Structure formats: structure tokens, C-alpha cells
Amino acid sequence: MWHANASQICFALNFGRLNNLQKQSILATMVSSPLSIRTLSLALFFILLFNPSLSYGYGPSKVVMTHHGGPLLTGTLNLALIWYGRCGRIQKSTIRNFIKSLNNEGDRTNLQPQVSSWWSVVESYQSAVPGARYGRRRSPRIIVNVVKQVSDLTYKYGKILTTVDYIPKLVHDATNGDPDLIPVIVTARDVTVQGLCTGKCADHGVVENNKPYIIVGNPETECPGSCGWPFHQSDYGPKGMVLQPPNANMAADAMVIALATALADTVTNPFNNGFYHGNMVHEVGPGSACRGIFGGGAFPGNPGKVHIDPTNGGAFNAHGNKGRKFLLPAVWNPRTSSCWTLM
Secondary structure, eight states: OOOHHHHHHHHHHHHSSSSHHHHHHHHHHHHTOOOHHHHHHHHHHHHHHOGGTTTSOOOGGGGGOEOOOOOOOEEEEEEEEEEESSSSSSHHHHHHHHHTTTTTOOOOOSSSHHHHHHHHHHHHHHHHHHTTTOOTTTOOOOOEEEEEEEEEEOOTTOOOEEEETTHHHHHHHHTTTOTTTTEEEEOOOEEETTHHHSSSEEEEEEGGGEEEEEEETTTTTTOOOHSSTEEEESSSSSSOOBBBBBOHHHHHHHHHHHHHHHHHHHHOOOOOEEEEEEEEESSTTTTTTTTTTTTTBBBTTOOOOOOSSSTTTTTEEEEGGOOOOEEOOOOEEEETTTTEEEO
């Protein structure tokens, strides 16, 4: 084991502040020179610390959210909630209240900020479509209703859901082919979903007849270190603070974050030809572009500025339906081309 001296730390800190071209030039020189490998290793550590895009996927500074010509979801979204497996009571209640909060403009107390303010940024993508006539006026409302709920306590398709084999069948069974329903599959703690826990905690896609769907993983036992943060210690990246969940249930509040992310990506890119960064193989939507950011001053391992509920110590940044509080992720704002948070 070795310890960095003051000159190595100074070098590494300053190295982390350089732009990419400057870093590449210095690294090329270091590799071909007798400079200490320890100094190089320390510098690389600080590159990852000060440049989260290298360890967390795309950094916000590199995002270019492009419209690819396809439609967005607008008007009224009629959701069919599919509770797959034995989903907890608190998880169901928390998710339903979050959805109700999207169009809730506040109660008599008018506490701010509201979940509906977060949703208005997602709605604003209607004005960002080339040729849109809304200008800087508020974009039309997108009303979200839960019109159907289905519970499958029998795990009809097993406890491992795959994208090709089982998710389309589950969607068809729950919606009976109704084109006006958007299925949202919420899984129980003992269900594994293909593709989740590896960089994303919820997903959206399209099944037969061009029907969009959303599926939300449950991090209670499957992958709390990947999808439970900031309410559970992360398995990767800098080890930062762990917050108390605002609804006193780590899985429920983490699933709200995952659902909010997937819902923003679905509305703005329902058929894989709407708004996204990157390419069709690796699409990054408005909800996914700002991963790990919940308030001003966020950096890897630190969610940023949030409120703390004095009654239970829960961390939140949004007020919602019936006095509920939620911690919502940042979303890419098309008007400022940057990550936008409620705080």
C-alpha cells in the first residue's frame, strides 16, 4: 500500500480540472516518460472523480437531445398498472400517489415545489418539436390517469421476465389489446427483469401493434446497491451519503425515481424515434440523461440539495398528492439544454 505525497495530490487535483485535449496530451507524455506510475494512477482516479461521464455513462455536458422525427405521447395517458407478484402495500400506495401527483397543482397549503412542476418540464417537449406552434407559452397539459389495475399473485410467467418471451404476453393479457392503454408493469421483490439492474432500474419499449410499455424493477432484494441509491449504499462509484426515503420504504421511493425516469423517456420517445441522445442501440432519453442528480450541487455520490422532512428524516424535493413527499430525479430541460432539478 502506498500514500500520495503533496505534489502528487496537487498534480492530480489540477489534472482533474483540465479539458479532455489537455488531459490526453499530458497522459501521452506520461506514458512515454519515466514519471511515476503512482502519480499516473492517482491522476486517473481524479479523472473519474471529476468527470462522472467516464464512470457513469454520458455526462450532462456531453448530452445533445435530438428529435428524430417521430411523435410524442400527448393529451391523456391512460395507464394500466400491472402489479406482477406480491407487491408491497406501501409500494403500491406510494407509486399510485406519485402518479396522481403529476397533475396535482397543489392543495390548500400550496407547498412548493410540486411534482406537477417536474411534470411540466416533460410536457414542454411538445414545444421543442421542430415546427411546434406553442412557442414559449406553456405546452399543452398531459393528463395521466390510472384507469385499470391488474394483480398477478401467481407469477404466471415465472420470476424471470424476459423482453422477448414474457413481457409482450404480460402486456397483452393485462390490456386485452386495448390501444388506448399504456401498461406499466411493477414487479415484486422476488422478480428479476431482463436488462434491469445493469445501468437502469426501469425500462420502456414497444410491443406488437406499436404499443409502448414501461416496466419497473424492485430493488428491495434484487439489486439495492444498483437501484436503491440514494436510499441505499451504492455498489459502484464514490461512496457518498445515504438518504432516508421520504415514504419510509427504500424500495417504494427508489421505484418512484425509476418510474419517473422511464415515464419521462416514454412520453418524449414512445416509439424509438422521438427525443433522445445517442443512437438507437444506446438511446439516452430526457429522464436518463441526468442520472444521479436530484438537486443543485450534485456530483457522483452526492444527490445534491434536498429537503429533509422533520417528522421522519426523509429526503425529498417535491410535494404531491395528499401531503405525500417524493424525491424526483433531474430531467433534461429542452429550453436550457441542461439538467433541471426542482431545487
